[in-house]
Structure formats: structure tokens, C-alpha cells
Amino acid sequence: MKHAVVGQTAENRTETHRLRDSVRRVALIGGTTTLDDCLAALYYLIHPRQLVAGAAISEFEHSFAQYIGVRYAYSFCHGRVGLYGLLRGLEIGPGDEVLLQVPTHIVVANAIRYTGARPVYVDCRLDDYNMDLAQAEQHITSRTKALVLQHTFGIPVDLDAALNLARRRSLTLIEDCVHALGATYGGRPVGSFGRAAFFSSEETKTISTTMGGMVVTDDPELATRIQNFQQSCALPSAWQTFRYILKLVLYHGMTEPHIHQYTRAIYEFFGKFNPLPQPTTDEETSGKRPTNYEQRFSNAQAALGLRQLRRLGENVSHRRAIASAYHERLTAEGFHLPRPPVKAEPAFVRYPVWVEDPDLTVRVATRRATLGTWFSSVLEEADSPACGDYEMGSCPRAERAARHLINLPTNPRVTEQDVDAIISAVIQADGLARSQDFRALFKKG
Numbered sequence: 001m002k003h004a005v006v007g008q009t010a011e012n013r014t015e016t017h018r019l020r021d022s023v024r025r026v027a028l029i030g031g032t033t034t035l036d037d038c039l040a041a042l043y044y045l046i047h048p049r050q051l052v053a054g055a056a057i058s059e060f061e062h063s064f065a066q067y068i069g070v071r072y073a074y075s076f077c078h079g080r081v082g083l084y085g086l087l088r089g090l091e092i093g094p095g096d097e098v099l100l101q102v103p104t105h106i107v108v109a110n111a112i113r114y115t116g117a118r119p120v121y122v123d124c125r126l127d128d129y130n131m132d133l134a135q136a137e138q139h140i141t142s143r144t145k146a147l148v149l150q151h152t153f154g155i156p157v158d159l160d161a162a163l164n165l166a167r168r169r170s171l172t173l174i175e176d177c178v179h180a181l182g183a184t185y186g187g188r189p190v191g192s193f194g195r196a197a198f199f200s201s202e203e204t205k206t207i208s209t210t211m212g213g214m215v216v217t218d219d220p221e222l223a224t225r226i227q228n229f230q231q232s233c234a235l236p237s238a239w240q241t242f243r244y245i246l247k248l249v250l251y252h253g254m255t256e257p258h259i260h261q262y263t264r265a266i267y268e269f270f271g272k273f274n275p276l277p278q279p280t281t282d283e284e285t286s287g288k289r290p291t292n293y294e295q296r297f298s299n300a301q302a303a304l305g306l307r308q309l310r311r312l313g314e315n316v317s318h319r320r321a322i323a324s325a326y327h328e329r330l331t332a333e334g335f336h337l338p339r340p341p342v343k344a345e346p347a348f349v350r351y352p353v354w355v356e357d358p359d360l361t362v363r364v365a366t367r368r369a370t371l372g373t374w375f376s377s378v379l380e381e382a383d384s385p386a387c388g389d390y391e392m393g394s395c396p397r398a399e400r401a402a403r404h405l406i407n408l409p410t411n412p413r414v415t416e417q418d419v420d421a422i423i424s425a426v427i428q429a430d431g432l433a434r435s436q437d438f439r440a441l442f443k444k445g
């Protein structure tokens with residue numbers, strides 16, 4: 001592995017390092033927040049009057065727009081709320097259809113459903129888990145108004161093909177860049193290709209403000225409508241913002257690899273009681289609309305987002321270096337790995353790997369790393385895909401992917417030694433799963 005940020009070489013590891021590594025368990029998330037961010041967060045915790053409103057919001061929006069290379073950016077409490085406002089700004093409502101891919105998150109389907117429009121699901125490609133554009137075209141009807149284009153796992157869609165489709169069929173292209181802040185296509189940031197795009201800074205994404213979303217566009221008329229929607233949203237409460245900021249500080253500590261195995265156990269125990277704010281409500285997982293859905297972003301979160309945005313370049317370079325190490329090693333072992341489009345430079349918020357038995361792989365790796373299971377359902381976190389009006393059997397590739405995908409951590413704390421340990425676990429678990437499969441077949445035969 002060539003990239004300096006991923007750590008030292010195996011040869012110069014000392015005995016102390018070996019001992020330290022034996023208690024090291026890398027977390028799936030975290031690592032985007034620094035100690036200095038936590039100190040900045042503490043400032044807001046002890047100055048509650050600056051938690052909700054303040055100048056950091058417009059500064060963050062301005063910097064975000066500049067980073068993406070568009071003129072307008074508007075922040076929200078979540079990316080999903082930004083999408084909802086955007087759809088309303090586009091006057092999408094009852095009788096309209098919106099194309100989106102699976103796998104995706106239930107909250108994306110919900111944002112469409114809450115406008116009264118119908119989500120029309122399109123299968124993914126197994127090359128990059130992005131939308132099968134040829135199939136999307138077959139689903140277009142006179143009611144189709146927009147296409148939500150998701151850059152899954154931070155892998156940009158083939159945007160030349162997508163723009164061509166949107167142009168030919170007069171569709172509005174909305175980029176779902178929730179996984180992809182920092183990704184580029186042909187050297188240009190994703191989010192600057194469609195009519196508009198939405199992002200997230202929820203804690204599992206490439207930057208974290210615990211929760212948060214952003215809508216960007218270069219279209220002045222649409223921008224005014226989104227701004228009006230933003231102004232109509234409620235301000236978050238100081239208490240809620242306090243809890244988000246506290247969670248950011250706690251997560252920074254809890255995801256530190258040398259204590260993560262203990263904090264994870266404590267979290268799993270107390271997690272049942274939901275002591276910390278959760279990104280998705282019970283109403284949302286069942287497809288219903290939660291109360292207080294339409295909320296703005298806070299000043300304290302914006303100040304932290306601004307700090308993380310400034311470091312995004314090194315953060316994403318690290319993720320790419322880790323992803324290429326996974327790719328190199330797992331390719332040699334014959335694993336099915338993503339093949340991004342030629343002009344895509346992914347952000348790799350996580351690295352997806354197709355395995356025989358995801359649960360077994362997660363268990364085998366657990367001593368050294370927490371692995372991810374996005375998307376173990378075609379509609380992530382939904383009580384059932386039917387809650388988002390998804391008909392089982394309609395997108396067979398996404399359904400197969402949901403049974404086989406695990407995602408490996410790429411965050412700034414993942415080191416070369418972690419990569420070694422994670423790869424060994426993935427290989428070991430897959431070997432075990434295949435031998436079990438083989439034995440089961442043999443017994444049946």
C-alpha cells in the first residue's frame with residue numbers, strides 16, 4: 001500500500017505495537033472528528049445560546065456550495081428532509097412518479113411518498129450497486145417526473161450515461177450524494193451534475209455532524225423555492241442540538257480503536273434504551289411520516305461541519321487508499337468487488353464486498369473490526385420492504401446483493417494492520433461458509 005496515511009510497514013512494528021494491536025478493534029464509523037473538533041463542540045455545550053442560531057449556518061452553506069462548485073446550498077436537519085423540500089420545490093406531488101434505485105434507505109422512498117408521488121424502483125447493477133439506467137428507461141411513463149440517482153457507497157454513477165438519459169427523456173435528475181461527499185467524476189465533484197443534489201453529514205457518512213443534510217443547486221428559481229421551504233421549517237430545539245453535539249464528542253471517544261471493544265459492548269447493552277439520539281424514527285421505519293419532520297440545521301453543527309469540510313480532501317484520500325488496499329488483496333482471492341465507471345473517483349464511505357455469509361463474516365471479524373451490513377434489505381432499516389411500497393421479486397439483483405453484501409470500514413482511523421486483520425477475517429469466514437455450504441449440499445445429495 002503506497003499511501004502514507006495508512007500507517008507503518010509490517011517490518012518495523014515493535015513488540016509494543018503488537019501488544020497494542022492485540023486490543024485494537026477498529027470501529028465502522030468515527031475518525032472524521034478530531035480532538036480539536038471535540039474542544040470546539042465543548043465550547044457550544046457550555047454556550048447554549050449559540051447552539052441553534054448563528055452565523056456558522058450560512059458560512060457552512062456557502063463553503064459547501066463552493067466545494068461542490070454550484071451557487072446555492074441550503075442546510076437541513078437531515079438529507080431526507082432536503083430531498084423532500086427539493087421534490088416539493090420541483091412541484092412533484094400526487095399522480096407523479098419518481099424513479100429511484102434499490103438498494104436504498106427507507107427514508108429516501110419516504111421523502112417521495114410524503115409528497116404524494118409514487119416511488120418506482122429500479123434494480124441496481126452488480127458492478128457498482130448503482131442504478132441500472134437501461135432498466136430505468138423502461139420504467140419511464142408520462143407520469144415520471146424525476147430520477148433520483150444514488151452514488152452508492154460513494155461510487156459515482158456513470159454520469160455521462162445518466163445525463164444522456166435525462167436529456168433524451170426530459171427527466172429532472174436529482175443526485176443522492178449522501179454516501180458520496182468528496183467523490184468526483186471526470187475530476188468534477190458529484191452533486192454538480194444534476195438539476196440538484198442532496199448530501200448528508202449524519203455520523204456514518206464521510207463527514208459527521210451527528211445528523212445533518214444539505215441540498216445544492218445551480219438553478220436560481222429552484223434555489224428560491226428550496227430557501228422558502230427551509231424558512232418554513234422549524235428551528236431545532238436547543239436540547240436536541242445539545243444531544244447531537246454531546247453524541248459527536250461521545251462517539252469520538254467510543255470509536256477509538258483501543259477502547260472500542262468495551263464501549264461497543266456497553267453501547268449494545270444500553271442501545272436498547274436509546275439513550276442517544278437515533279437517526280431514524282419508528283414511524284419512518286414503518287413508512288409513516290414522523291412529527292417534527294421538517295427541521296432546520298443548527299449553528300453548532302454547522303460550525304463542526306465547516307471544520308470537517310476543510311479536512312475532507314485528506315479524509316477521502318485515506319478512504320481511497322484503504323479501498324485500493326482491500327481491492328488489491330481481495331481481487332487476488334477471487335472476491336466479487338465493485339468496478340467503478342472509468343471516469344469515477346469514489347469517496348468510498350465504506351467498501352462493499354460480496355461474501356457467502358455476511359453474518360458469519362461479521363462474527364469472525366469482530367475481534368479486530370466492526371464491519372457494516374448496509375444494505376441487508378433493499379430498503380435499509382425498513383420494517384419490511386412493503387413499508388416503502390416495494391414489491392418483493394421486482395428487483396432481483398438488489399435482493400441478492402442484500403443477502404451477500406458486507407461493508408468494510410475505510411474511515412481515517414483504519415490502518416494497514418487493520419486492513420490485514422480484516423482481510424484475513426473475510427477470507428477465513430468465506431472459506432468456512434463455503435465449506436459449510438458444500439457439506440450441506442453433500443448431505444442433501
Ligand SMILES: Cc1ncc(COP(=O)(O)O)c(C=O)c1O
Binds near residue numbers: 201
Ligand atoms: C443512500 C441514502 N440516501 C439518503 C439517506 C438519508 O440521509 P439522512 O440520514 O441525512 O437523511 C441515507 C441514509 O443513510 C442513505 O443511505
